[in-house]
Amino acid sequence: MSKVLVADFGTGNLHSVMTAIQVVSSGSEVEASRSARKIRMADRLILPGQGAIGTWMSELQDDEVRQAVNEAVRTKPVLGICLGLQALYEHSEEDGGVDGLKVLAGRVERFGDDLLDCGYRIKIPHMGWSMVHQTCRHPLWSGIAQDTRFYFVHSYFARSDRESEVAAVANYGLEFTCAAARDNLFAVQFHPEKSRQQGLRLLTNFLKWDGEV
Template identity: 40%
Template sequence: MIGIVDYKAGNLTSVARALSFFGYRWIISDDPEELKKAERIIFPGVGAAKSAMDSLKETGLDEFLKETFLKGTPILGICLGTQVIFEESEEDGGTKTLGLLKGKVKRFPEPFLFKGERLKVPHMGWNQVVWQKPHPVFQGLDPEYEYYFVHSYYVVPEEEEVIYGVTFHGISFPSVVAYKNLVALQFHPEKSGKPGLQILDQFCRWNP
């Protein structure tokens, strides 16, 4: 059973639909006790860090995620679910987040210029990931694949060794991080076609 964390941050049904494509059993819940029954956890999300953290604290999911990480249960963060695993976000003047990994979350600059051209924020659409080193969840992916991004903020890990993939949008930023039983993606695998589905399937079979 795969637990999908519901913290009122969207895109849950598309993740569930992708899991159903492979025949995996899943539950969507905001109840930590129910999610404790799951063998692995997917932590998706879109939206703002502050409202996400407010929802996590209100339901007790913040402590659940910390305990789940320490227990060694496989966790997959997606988009906002990647950003809030770090310690702090610049959003709303500074928002304290979960702190599973050391580092912070920064906003793309405004105006965002590259070679005299103004780039759009949020970074939205298809882009490549330049893989930095191998990992079981990302094995077998064609380096030419592109993935679907929608975000205005990006993660800045304190420890470089957690960075497994980087993407370029005016600047190079970490788009994939991993540490022990945790993997996290700035892009949306559930909206990224064949390679995104491959990542989800390999996460669901991964035993760290």
């Protein structure tokens, strides 16, 4: 049986991710844990996260856990969600500046207060349903139409430095990377677990994915 591990780095609310994964996972064993051993043993890893990135990254101060995550993002299918996308970049402005896992090229920045969305000053957090514009073909987009709306809630966004790692962009005052992909790694800024059927479809696609592009 395929083992899915949901990384539990203590920033709350794993319930939604766990539930959504369980709903779509026929024949997979789903568990939440922060154990390095379990991360190593899993067939696929989900990195969810909400709240502040400083708290999330501090869980990775533990060398063994960090190493296990680093191994996973290079060897098995991994899905990052929200902070789980941001943490893959080199650096985030949040919490006075926090270094990330440096798996993807780019930085995480805060939306500026002066940005306009179709002529109106944007509200921060970016909260609600925005269009996800796919910029590449990928097994995780299977069955999901171009420009489908997904649910977002975040105040920081990823500015990718490597175009080949961008899988989708969204617009909110500016264009930002809302999905990133590289080899066996896929990460999204939006919340598939809160995005109705299109979100469940993406999670289903992830569970079927062998990590090849």
